[in-house]
Amino acid sequence: MATYVIRRAFLIIPTALLVVTLVFFIFRLVPGDVARIVAGERATEEEVALIREQMGLNDPIHVQYARYLWGLAHGDLGRSLTYRRQVLDEIISRVPATLELALAGIGVSVIIGVGTGIISAVKRNTIYDYTSMVAAISGVCVPNFWLGLLLIMIFSVSLGWLPTGGRGGLKFLILPTVALSARLIAIIARLTRSTMLEVISGDYVRTARAKGLNERVILARHALRNAMIPLVTIVGLQFGSLLAGSIVVETVFAWPGMGSLLINAVNSRDYPMVQGITLVYTIAFMVVNLLTDLSYGFLDPRVRLAEGREG
Amino acid sequence: MAESGDTVNVELFDERSKGEFRRTLGFIGRSKSTVVGLALTGMFLFVAITAPWIAPYDPLEGDLRDRLAPPSVEHPLGNDATGRDLLSRIIYGARTSMWIGLTATGLAMLVGIILGVVSAFYGGMWDMTLMRLVDVLLTFPPLILAIALISVLGKGTNNLILAVSISMVPIFARLARGTVLAVKENDYVMAAQSVGASDWRIMTRHLLPNSWGPVIVQATLGIGMAVLAAASLSFLGLGVQPPDPEWGSMLSQAREYIRYAPHFIAFPGAVLALFVLGFNLMGDGLRDLLDPKLRRQV
Numbered sequence: 001m002a003t004y005v006i007r008r009a010f011l012i013i014p015t016a017l018l019v020v021t022l023v024f025f026i027f028r029l030v031p032g033d034v035a036r037i038v039a040g041e042r043a044t045e046e047e048v049a050l051i052r053e054q055m056g057l058n059d060p061i062h063v064q065y066a067r068y069l070w071g072l073a074h075g076d077l078g079r080s081l082t083y084r085r086q087v088l089d090e091i092i093s094r095v096p097a098t099l100e101l102a103l104a105g106i107g108v109s110v111i112i113g114v115g116t117g118i119i120s121a122v123k124r125n126t127i128y129d130y131t132s133m134v135a136a137i138s139g140v141c142v143p144n145f146w147l148g149l150l151l152i153m154i155f156s157v158s159l160g161w162l163p164t165g166g167r168g169g170l171k172f173l174i175l176p177t178v179a180l181s182a183r184l185i186a187i188i189a190r191l192t193r194s195t196m197l198e199v200i201s202g203d204y205v206r207t208a209r210a211k212g213l214n215e216r217v218i219l220a221r222h223a224l225r226n227a228m229i230p231l232v233t234i235v236g237l238q239f240g241s242l243l244a245g246s247i248v249v250e251t252v253f254a255w256p257g258m259g260s261l262l263i264n265a266v267n268s269r270d271y272p273m274v275q276g277i278t279l280v281y282t283i284a285f286m287v288v289n290l291l292t293d294l295s296y297g298f299l300d301p302r303v304r305l306a307e308g309r310e311g
Numbered sequence: 312m313a314e315s316g317d318t319v320n321v322e323l324f325d326e327r328s329k330g331e332f333r334r335t336l337g338f339i340g341r342s343k344s345t346v347v348g349l350a351l352t353g354m355f356l357f358v359a360i361t362a363p364w365i366a367p368y369d370p371l372e373g374d375l376r377d378r379l380a381p382p383s384v385e386h387p388l389g390n391d392a393t394g395r396d397l398l399s400r401i402i403y404g405a406r407t408s409m410w411i412g413l414t415a416t417g418l419a420m421l422v423g424i425i426l427g428v429v430s431a432f433y434g435g436m437w438d439m440t441l442m443r444l445v446d447v448l449l450t451f452p453p454l455i456l457a458i459a460l461i462s463v464l465g466k467g468t469n470n471l472i473l474a475v476s477i478s479m480v481p482i483f484a485r486l487a488r489g490t491v492l493a494v495k496e497n498d499y500v501m502a503a504q505s506v507g508a509s510d511w512r513i514m515t516r517h518l519l520p521n522s523w524g525p526v527i528v529q530a531t532l533g534i535g536m537a538v539l540a541a542a543s544l545s546f547l548g549l550g551v552q553p554p555d556p557e558w559g560s561m562l563s564q565a566r567e568y569i570r571y572a573p574h575f576i577a578f579p580g581a582v583l584a585l586f587v588l589g590f591n592l593m594g595d596g597l598r599d600l601l602d603p604k605l606r607r608q609v
Contacts, residue, residue, distance in 0.1 A: 018447045029463045137344075141588040143539060145546045146562060146580030149569060157570050244454030248543050252566075262455075263547050266462040278459045282451050 008293050012286055019282055024068050027275045028061070037269055038081055077279065078272035082265065087276035091258060097167055098257035101246055104177040109184035109242075110235065116185070117192025121200065132189060139186025144245050148179035148252035165254035176253045180245055184238055191234050195227040202226075229296065236292025240285045342599065348592025355586055358402055359409035368396035370403040370556045379572040389574040392564055393554075397575065400556040401582050407557045408586060411472055411541045412534040418476035419537075420530050423483025428514050428522075430484070431491035442488065445481045453478040454540060461549045471550040475540050479533055486529055490522035497521075524601040528594055535590035542583055558583040 035052035036043070043051075056064055071078065077087040116136075120129045155175060156164040163172055199205065208218045247259030254260070258277055265273035358365065368386075373394030380390040388397040430441040448456070460474040494500065495518065503513050542559030544550035551557035553564065558579040565575040 015446060015450060018443065019450050022447055023459070026459055026463060137591070138584070138588065141535070141539075141591055142584045143542060143546075143559075143562075143580060143587075145543060145559070146576070146583065149562065149566060149576050149580070153569055153573055153576060240452035241454075244452045247454065247458070248547065251547060262458065263549075266458060266549060269462075271462070274459060274462045278451075278455055281455045285452050286450055 005294055008290060012290055016283065016286060019286070020069070020072060020279065021065075023275060023279055023282070024065055027271055028064075034271065037271075072279075077276035080265075080270055080273045082268045082270040082273065087272050090261065090273065091276060091280055094256060094258045094261050097255060098246060098250070098259065100167075100173065101176055101180060101249070101255060101257060102242060104173055105180040105184065105242055105246070106235065106239070108177055109181040109188055110231075112181075113185040113188025114192050114231065116189040118196055120189065120193040121196035124197065129193075133193070136186040136189045139182050139189075142182060144179050144183060145248045145252050147182055148175065148249055151175045151179055152252070165252075167256055172253075176249050176255055179252065180242065180249045183245065184235075184242060187234060187238060188231065191230060192227060195230050199226045232292060232295050236289055236295075239288045239292075243281055243285060342596055344592045345596025345599070348589050348594075348596055351585055351589025352593050355405050355409060355589060359406040362402050362406045366396075366399040366402040368399040370395060370400045371554050379568055379575065381572070381574055388578045389572070391561065391575055392568060392572075397578060400561060401558070401579060403556040404558045404561065404579065404582070405586070407468075407551060407555065408538045408541070408583075411468070411475070411551075412538040412590075415472045415476040415537040415541070416479065416530050416533040418472070419479035419533065420483050420526065422476075423480045424487045424519070424526065426480070426484040427487025427489075428491050428518060431488045431495060432510065432514055432518065438488075441484070445484045448477070449481040449485075451478070454543060457540060457544060458547075458549065461544065466549050466552055468551050468555070471541055471544055474544075475537050478540070479537065482529060482533070483526065486525055487522060490525050491518050494518055494521045528598045528601060531590055531597055532594035535587040535594070538583070538590075539587050 033048070033052075035048050035055060035057055038055070039048045039051045052058055056067060059067075075088055077091070079085070080087050080090055083090050116132050120132045123129055152164050152175065155162045162175055166172055205218060209215075246257065247262060249255065250257045250259035251263055258280065262274065262277045264270075265277065373390065373396070375394045377386070377390040377394040378392055380386060380394075382389045386396050386398065388401065391397055391400065426441050426445065430438045451459075456478045457471075457474040460477060461470055464470040464473065500513060500517050503517055508516075541550055542557070542562075545557045545559035546563045548563060551560050553560060561579040562576060562583075565572065565579070568575055
């Protein structure tokens with residue numbers, strides 16, 4: 001198992017290096033003079049030249065690239081043009097908010113999605129099943145920003161039950177979490193339903209029923225466990241969508257996370273900040289994919305055995 | 312005699328084709344969701360094409376006296392913050408969205424197919440290099456890659472289309488590669504190679520035509536995804552710029568008036584959801600249609 005984990009962990013290193021390189025070159029595509037953008041339209045040529053020198057833009061591209069990698073290795077993502085402080089410091093100050101929203105989103109998605117899917121599978125072809133699946137199909141198509149605005153309109157403006165935005169206690173988390181998790185709930189519910197239907201008709205479930213086991217025990221101990229693997233895959237794969245979705249939801253609810261920081265940075269042309277946040281989001285996504293990969297070994301003994309034989 | 316033989320063969324072929332066509336229609340007709348998807352997609356396509364003729368008002372001109380007016384007989388969906396007719400803007404928004412969806416998906420499909428087919432056909436170093444590039448692009452959460460590209464290239468519809476299409480290329484590349492790998496081993500491909508057909512001819516005449524199915528399904532689903540991504544980016548102020556009509560951009564403007572003009576939020580969002588639903592249902596239906604197991608069951 002340890003070999004499996006170490007091998008998987010090492011495999012992301014070359015991909016991470018390529019990602020970092022691609023991000024470097026994307027931000028070298030900026031049209032026009034970056035030094036002029038930083039200095040401002042009214043700056044003199046001497047001031048622009050000084051800034052260009054300070055930013056190292058006069059150096060050859062391979063020197064800039066090496067400096068960039070060296071900085072990354074030491075946790076230096078550059079300096080924000082807007083906040084005049086280290087990009088990493090600003091990102092770190094926003095991570096807790098984004099993490100709170102993302103974890104709440106995933107938690108709610110899994111609990112409600114799996115629950116809905118199981119009940120739909122067990123009560124197949126009933127009104128509950130049809131209603132859930134119609135809601136699930138719609139959930140995938142409803143834009144999260146529109147859902148967020150509708151929730152604000154109903155629960156904040158009309159009913160006055162919940163705040164319109166910002167971050168504070170649990171009350172502030174409810175609406176952004178619902179807006180963020182709706183799509184993933186829909187996907188998980190549909191997947192759980194179809195996987196459970198497959199699993200329920202399996203021989204081992206028939207055997208368990210023949211042995212006289214309680215239906216709930218059959219569902220929890222036999223059926224659901226085998227349905228977990230595709231579920232874990234989907235949650236892992238959809239994490240990227242969730243992260244992207246959190247950018248939009250943070251904007252709708254003025255949630256002070258990395259997403260709203262990213263949009264502000266794009267609008268103020270703070271390229272070091274945009275570059276830094278892009279890297280952080282991408283590396284986070286890679287780590288989640290790695291954890292998803294590793295979880296197969298825990299959930300499915302056949303994967304561990306296969307890896308052991310290859311090793 | 313040869314002529315009558317040819318006539319019989321042609322008639323038999325026509326009968327078989329008609330039979331296949333009727334079976335396909337029957338299969339589609341039995342799936343309510345596919346019919347709904349086709350109807351919605353057809354409706355939006357019609358609206359997009361005929362927008363200049365069916366929109367009751369100019370989408371860019373408004374009367375400030377009517378700003379934020381609720382639905383009325385003159386303006387069935389109400390007016391926006393500058394008094395422009397919301398129905399006309401939504402109709403033209405369908406045109407914008409259809410253009411963005413088709414162009415972004417078409418571009419992504421073109422580049423993705425080239426990468427996937429070349430990668431699968433030549434294998435070796437080609438496959439390793441191209442698929443490594445695709446893997447790197449896949450590592451980026453899609454919207455984040457698009458935001459990074461727009462931050463560099465600038466806001467606007469053309470850059471939006473470019474950014475969205477780049478983020479979709481990896482999906483098509485992987486799909487094309489997978490289907491071509493499966494088709495490549497068929498006898499007719501080996502036969503073509505043995506008679507000296509050029510690589511280009513083999514790729515375009517044999518591999519591509521037999522790999523279209525899954526790609527078309529993904530393209531249909533991709534149009535919905537592209538429009539949703541474009542609307543999200545426009546909502547964030549990074550895509551289609553005002554005053555051009557686009558549903559996401561309209562919702563971004565509507566935010567400020569959430570207390571006073573619920574219609575300004577409800578209608579553009581509902582239409583956007585229906586658009587995406589139509590293409591998703593149609594894509595799901597196409598996928599079922601092309602699945603031989605499902606067709607046999609029906």
